[in-house]
Amino acid sequence: MSRLLRICSGVMACCCLVLFAVTARAQAPQNPALAGGQAASPIPATNPFTSEADIQQGSALFQTNCSYCHGSFGEGGRGADLTAGVYKRGGRDPELYVTIRNGIPGTEMSPMRITDDEVWKVVGFVKRLGSQGNLEKATGDAGAGRAVYQRSGCATCHQVGDEGGHLGPELTEVGRRRGLKFLTESVVKPEAEVPINYRAVQVVLKSGQTVTGIRVNRDDLSIQLRDTRDNFRSILMDGVQEVRYDKPSMMPAYASMNQKDLNDLIAYLNSLKGAQ
Amino acid sequence: VRARRIRAWGSLALLIVAATWRLTGQSQTQGLPVTYERLLAADKEPGNWLMYNSTYAGWRFSRLNQITTQNVKNLGVKWLFQGRHIEKFETTPLVVDGIMYLTRPENAIYALDALTGRQLWMYEYHNPERTFNCCGRVNRGLAILGNTLFMNTLDMHVIAIDAKSGREVWKTEMYDHTQAGGYAAPGAPLIVKDKLIVGMAGGERGVSGFLDAYDPKTGKLLWRFHTIPQPGEPNFGTWAGDSWKTGGASTWNAGAYDPDTNTLFWGTSNPWPGYNDDARAGDNLYSCSVLALNPDTGTLKWWYQFTPHDLHDWDATQNPVLIDTEFLGQTRKVLAWPQRNGFFYLIDRTTGKFMAAKAFVKQTWNNGFDYENNGRPEVIPGNDPTPEGNRNVWPGVDGGANWMAHSYSPLTKLMYVFAREERRVYTKNEIRHPTTENAPTGPTLAGAPPQIFNLARPPQFAPEESWGKAIAIDPATQNIKWEFRVVTAPWGGMMSTAGNLVFGGTLEGVIFALNATNGERLWTFASNGPVYGTAMSYLAGGKQFVSIPAGDLLITFGLD
Numbered sequence: 001m002s003r004l005l006r007i008c009s010g011v012m013a014c015c016c017l018v019l020f021a022v023t024a025r026a027q028a029p030q031n032p033a034l035a036g037g038q039a040a041s042p043i044p045a046t047n048p049f050t051s052e053a054d055i056q057q058g059s060a061l062f063q064t065n066c067s068y069c070h071g072s073f074g075e076g077g078r079g080a081d082l083t084a085g086v087y088k089r090g091g092r093d094p095e096l097y098v099t100i101r102n103g104i105p106g107t108e109m110s111p112m113r114i115t116d117d118e119v120w121k122v123v124g125f126v127k128r129l130g131s132q133g134n135l136e137k138a139t140g141d142a143g144a145g146r147a148v149y150q151r152s153g154c155a156t157c158h159q160v161g162d163e164g165g166h167l168g169p170e171l172t173e174v175g176r177r178r179g180l181k182f183l184t185e186s187v188v189k190p191e192a193e194v195p196i197n198y199r200a201v202q203v204v205l206k207s208g209q210t211v212t213g214i215r216v217n218r219d220d221l222s223i224q225l226r227d228t229r230d231n232f233r234s235i236l237m238d239g240v241q242e243v244r245y246d247k248p249s250m251m252p253a254y255a256s257m258n259q260k261d262l263n264d265l266i267a268y269l270n271s272l273k274g275a276q
Numbered sequence: 277v278r279a280r281r282i283r284a285w286g287s288l289a290l291l292i293v294a295a296t297w298r299l300t301g302q303s304q305t306q307g308l309p310v311t312y313e314r315l316l317a318a319d320k321e322p323g324n325w326l327m328y329n330s331t332y333a334g335w336r337f338s339r340l341n342q343i344t345t346q347n348v349k350n351l352g353v354k355w356l357f358q359g360r361h362i363e364k365f366e367t368t369p370l371v372v373d374g375i376m377y378l379t380r381p382e383n384a385i386y387a388l389d390a391l392t393g394r395q396l397w398m399y400e401y402h403n404p405e406r407t408f409n410c411c412g413r414v415n416r417g418l419a420i421l422g423n424t425l426f427m428n429t430l431d432m433h434v435i436a437i438d439a440k441s442g443r444e445v446w447k448t449e450m451y452d453h454t455q456a457g458g459y460a461a462p463g464a465p466l467i468v469k470d471k472l473i474v475g476m477a478g479g480e481r482g483v484s485g486f487l488d489a490y491d492p493k494t495g496k497l498l499w500r501f502h503t504i505p506q507p508g509e510p511n512f513g514t515w516a517g518d519s520w521k522t523g524g525a526s527t528w529n530a531g532a533y534d535p536d537t538n539t540l541f542w543g544t545s546n547p548w549p550g551y552n553d554d555a556r557a558g559d560n561l562y563s564c565s566v567l568a569l570n571p572d573t574g575t576l577k578w579w580y581q582f583t584p585h586d587l588h589d590w591d592a593t594q595n596p597v598l599i600d601t602e603f604l605g606q607t608r609k610v611l612a613w614p615q616r617n618g619f620f621y622l623i624d625r626t627t628g629k630f631m632a633a634k635a636f637v638k639q640t641w642n643n644g645f646d647y648e649n650n651g652r653p654e655v656i657p658g659n660d661p662t663p664e665g666n667r668n669v670w671p672g673v674d675g676g677a678n679w680m681a682h683s684y685s686p687l688t689k690l691m692y693v694f695a696r697e698e699r700r701v702y703t704k705n706e707i708r709h710p711t712t713e714n715a716p717t718g719p720t721l722a723g724a725p726p727q728i729f730n731l732a733r734p735p736q737f738a739p740e741e742s743w744g745k746a747i748a749i750d751p752a753t754q755n756i757k758w759e760f761r762v763v764t765a766p767w768g769g770m771m772s773t774a775g776n777l778v779f780g781g782t783l784e785g786v787i788f789a790l791n792a793t794n795g796e797r798l799w800t801f802a803s804n805g806p807v808y809g810t811a812m813s814y815l816a817g818g819k820q821f822v823s824i825p826a827g828d829l830l831i832t833f834g835l836d
Contacts, residue, residue: 064663066702115708219784220762221802 020140026183035133045163046129049120058125061118074129075136078193079109085130086176088274096123108196136180138267140260148261152254159271166230167214167250169195183269187262190251197200201225202244203235211235214250218243296834307373308439309422312469316535322774323815325371327418328464329681330812333598334532336683338813341774342820343835348789348799350775350835355393357830360662364767364808365825368417368464369752370425371814376823377439378830379415382407382638383429391816393832397442403430408458408712409710414808416530416679417464419472421492423694428461434490443638444642448495450476450488454524457481458708464530468540468571471498474786475527479545479591482522482710487542487567489532489574490583494532497573498522501526503544503562509541511561513766519556522710524548524565529593529679533571534609537626540571541611543592547662549707550589552663560585568609568628571611575786578628584652587660588641589673590617595681597691601751603632614682614753617641620754621651636747637697661702672700674765681769683778683812688792690748692759692778696765698742705718746770746780748795758795762786768824769810783808785826787833805829 009192018215049058062074076082085091089099101119103111112119149155157168164171166192174183185192201215203223211233213225223243224234228250277787284662306314310326322339323448330336343351363381370377376390383401407413407430416605417830420424424445425437432453433752436445459478466473469491479485485503490496503525515523524547531542547556550836564583569576583590588697597612606717610631611623618639619797622631630651635642641659645651676695683692745768748757768781772792785803790796805827823832 064705218763219802220782220786220788221800 014141018146028170040046042095043094045094047120047123049098049117050124054121055124055128057118058121058123061114062124062125065112065114071179074126076177077182080176080177081136082126082129082178083136084176085127086273087130088165088173088176091127091130093123093127096126100126101226127230127261138263138270140182140265140267140268141273142264145264145266145271148265149268152257152265154191156252166228167198167228169198171269171272173272175270175272176274178269180266180270184262184265186251187254187265189255190249190253191247194249198250199245199248200250202247204244205235205243206239206241215245279666286390291753298560301496308688310372310420312421312467315421315467323371324373325369325387325814326421327367327370327466328530329532332533332535332801333684334530334595334681335597335599335686336622336681336769336771336810336812337685338771338773340813340815341821343773343777343789343813343822345777345791345798347835351789351799351801351822351833351836353831354800354834355832356828357388357393357766357832359828359830361823361828362560364374364412364414364546364806365828365830366414366416366808367825367830368793368810369830370418370420372420372439374816375418375439377418378424379427381415383411383415383435385418385427385442387426387439387442389816390814390821393401396762399437399442399444401429403432404453405432406712408453408481409460409477410464411609414462414616414670415505416462419465419467419470421467423494426465426467426474426492426581428463428465428474428476430460430462431435431458432461432476434461434465434488434495436492436679438496446495446499447720448490450474451486452713453510453582454712456483456548456655456712457484458712461528463528466531466540467492468533473531473540473542473571475529475531475542477526477528477545479501479524479526479528480550480589481524481765482548483524483526484521485523485525485544487527487564487569487574489571501567501574501576503567503570503677511559514561515557516557517555517696519558519560522548523556523563524550525560525565527593528591530595532596532598534598534625536609538570538572538578539625540569540570541596541598542567543594543596543623545591545593546589548584549705551587551702552583552704552707553587553660555707556585560586564590564617566592566596566613566623568625580621580623580628580630580650582619582621582653583617584615585805588617588671589676590671591615591674593679594677597682597684600686601689601692603752610751612682612691612749614677614686614691614695614749616651616671616677618671620691620693620749622751622754628817630756635676636693636749636756637695637745638670638674639700648768659702661704663704665701665703667700667701669702670699672698672765673695674698674700675701678767681771683770683772684751684778685772685776685778687774688748688772689750690792691774692746692748692770692792694744694746694766694768694770694780696744698765715738729807735740744782746778746790746795748792750777760788760790760797766806766807771811771813771822773813779813779822779824781811781824781826785808787811787824787826787831801833803827803829803831 071077074082103109109196155164157165159170213227216224289824318331336702367379376388376721385399387396458481472492474488487501489498504523526545547560564586565579565581570576596628611625613621619633620636622632643654744762746760764783771779775793785805787801789799803826809825821834
């Protein structure tokens with residue numbers, strides 16, 4: 001990783017933290033007792049738990065709490081690849097601590113319900129994972145993969161940088177967030193793991209018509225979705241016969257893609273690391 | 277002279293009338309004090325809501341019938357109380373003759389004009405920075421006796437407040453809240469005769485549970501019942517080794533009282549550690565049980581343990597509901613109990629004898645009940661937590677029912693339960709010695725956004741894989757008579773009314789009224805704030821209102 005990248009990552013992380021702090025302040029209650037109750041304890045600048053025993057305990061906690069998404073070796077999956085030592089929300093000890101302690105709002109990364117000391121031990125283990133360099137190396141040609149991406153119409157639904165649609169998850173940083181195995185599976189068998197905000201829904205109306213789209217929100221009175229033309233639709237449940245989820249992903253499966261194209265496409269996706 | 281005397285008496289009478297004329301404009305109100313006799317007959321004051329669960333029988337049934345199945349479609353918002361807080365709003369207000377008293381998180385009390393929502397006074401209690409509550413810095417409500425309101429606090433105090441002024445009368449520390457993994461008291465207290473009964477929480481933190489009785493006049497402790505037998509007491513041997521010292525079994529929700537038998541009923545929480553039983557072999561009495569106590573002395577009459585040796589956090593902290601029902605050709609005095617473990621129980625409330633139980637949600641753990649052994653459940657193997665996480669257990673950790681209130685309508689003779697159909701991952705964790713040093717502080721440390729707006733479920737479950745359902749159970753048969761399904765497993769309770777309605781609210785904030793006879797949905801309101809409480813109803817200005825918390829609002833509905 002270049003020094004510039006590290007600086008940029010650090011600045012980005014700081015910006016995130018500042019933004020986060022501002023948001024938290026804006027949400028601060030008018031009840032002084034509550035405000036006092038929510039006050040943050042000071043977070044040490046360096047990890048106080050870095051002995052080998054601590055890191056081994058962190059490893060055990062990681063397997064229990066983190067490996068489901070980040071992989072047993074931190075290789076990533078539905079969660080970010082942790083082997084490269086690059087963290088969107090900052091890689092300093094207190095930054096990792098905050099990310100693990102609180103989770104990442106608006107994402108599938110939930111807060112850890114373990115003790116503060118144990119969070120530090122997980123931080124120690126995560127940093128060790130990050131020091132090993134990327135475990136996985138893509139074997140394809142990223143440049144050729146970009147052509148496969150364009151030829152296959154991926155941009156119709158996915159955004160990279162400023163270009164592309166919104167029906168599928170944005171891929172600008174997907175190479176940072178997803179491991180190779182997960183990326184491959186997402187292309188070949190997309191219904192295997194669909195992000196919660198991109199689940200396809202089929203709304204069968206009482207008129208007999210079926211509206212298909214991405215589930216955006218739902219309560220007992222209405223359902224909101226993004227239809228195949230990328231328009232928001234809100235449908236009152238009074239007019240709905242049935243809500244079905246039998247095809248969980250809108251994405252077609254590219255199971256018949258030849259191996260070279262697939263490898264190249266995965267290499268291209270893996271190269272998408274966001275602003276660097 | 278006589279004429280002057282008549283005028284004088286007349287003036288005096290007018291003064292008395294004026295003095296008793298309440299904010300409601302009703303001439304027949306009693307106002308304060310709320311005597312114990314009034315609490316006993318709370319059912320006879322349908323315009324008021326005098327205790328957390330409405331009556332000692334815990335019915336949460338309003339005898340008001342202005343709002344009916346015919347006109348409920350015209351129900352509209354009359355006023356809002358703006359809580360301006362970030363915590364879950366779990367309170368049930370009290371109403372005494374036109375004045376509403378409610379708690380707002382964390383431990384503030386408001387007195388409002390129940391007709392308009394305008395504030396009359398406010399009391400605010402300041403908790404320490406760190407409190408040790410499992411599930412938010414919440415409070416569920418108040419008790420009232422005489423002219424005094426009573427509230428528990430998160431830092432384990434009981435506080436008496438003058439209901440006319442909001443001034444603190446006395447304050448008693450129940451227990452050092454920093455002991456073990458931390459104690460808290462989020463529930464509503466209960467007045468029984470001349471005693472204030474108060475429970476506590478901490479079953480997730482290795483506490484040692486108890487139930488207290490205080491003198492409402494002075495705050496002096498009158499008795500304490502340890503929910504875990506102490507050395508030398510019966511059933512002490514149901515805990516292996518020293519596990520009794522940190523066994524949990526808290527008393528965090530409200531109880532009920534049967535004046536006919538002079539029995540106080542109170543449910544207890546899970547044993548600790550919740551998902552790891554390596555060090556606590558045995559039944560772990562009296563965790564996950566209903567206790568029947570003599571309220572005068574705090575002595576135990578009997579108990580029934582719903583889930584011996586619990587490993588799923590299936591607390592027995594549901595509000596007890598006391599009804600008389602037909603059962604096998606006889607009228608029986610029963611405790612009707614929709615349990616967190618997914619079964620609806622009938623217990624003879626005079627003897628503690630198990631009568632029947634039937635599942636009201638999907639369940640994977642139980643193969644029946646041993647009638648020879650007072651209804652001990654026959655447990656199916658394979659449902660215990662595992663280190664890698666057991667993903668196949670129903671109900672989930674939040675239970676088929678939880679603390680949310682149920683309701684019983686004497687008109688339909690049905691019990692209304694807002695049930696949860698949900699599975700969760702049960703993971704066997706390491707045991708850690710409980711301490712408030714480095715204790716799990718939950719996700720709100722370091723400025724994380726409040727949980728109230730973070731409703732993400734565990735990611736491995738698809739939308740609508742779990743769901744909720746308002747159900748009507750016939751206690752006589754334990755069968756579900758009707759079901760009204762909602763998108764998400766709920767955290768709100770049920771209230772039924774003499775207008776033949778059942779009110780509730782969903783986690784997405786849809787507040788609804790159902791036909792109590794058949795479950796037909798008759799009215800909805802999209803509040804878009806999660807409902808973590810239960811509706812209540814009262815009279816103000818001669819008109820019926822329905823109040824329910826949603827988000828940080830208390831929304832009060834009425835007819836034109």
